[in-house]
Amino acid sequence: GQQLNQSPQSMFIQEGEDVSMNCTSSSIFNTWLWYKQDPGEGPVLLIALYKAGELTSNGRLTAQFGITRKDSFLNISASIPSDVGIYFCAGPNYGGSQGNLIFGKGTKLSVKP
């Protein structure tokens, strides 16, 4: 079935540094989604990508939909303490019949002030 391989698993960075994380798959996706999950909360959508090659920004966040449609990355520039959390990539489960999302394993971000 479809799987999303997300890396790195965790990151420890200094405030002000830039962050990059990525997601790859052996299957083609037509949509890539990036979510952030704060402790005790559900995931919140950060960026949605719908077209191969698309580069989309949301404030300090930038995400790209890979040209092969098998990968995506998320960059965070000039990190701040509130960026702490777990970031998930996700895509529609084309292999199933339910219309749900499948998720990467997440990247846990820690920011040192």
Added chain:
Amino acid sequence: SAVISQKPSRDICQRGTSLTIQCQVDSQVTMMFWYRQQPGQSLTLIATANQGSEATYESGFVIDKFPISRPNLTFSTLTVSNMSPEDSSIYLCSVYDRGYGYTFGSGTRLTVV
């Protein structure tokens, strides 16, 4: 996006008991999903809640353990039955709307003792 109210936000339960989690959406949605997030893990789909018919379960999840109701297009419940410590997880309700995409509730953090 759709606004989801999920209750309870957290609970501590005795093994062998059952807990029912409610998911209320502020608009009618076609698709509602229930996910489980085990400690330190990603999200895994339990089932799709179908309005007016039995839920569709993913492999590894059964109706006797996770009965789901969906009496209308804005409400669903998930029951975790005969709980054991292995059921300690965050349970998340999610909906899909063509206009807004996928939205998640804030989750129910369940601890079974």
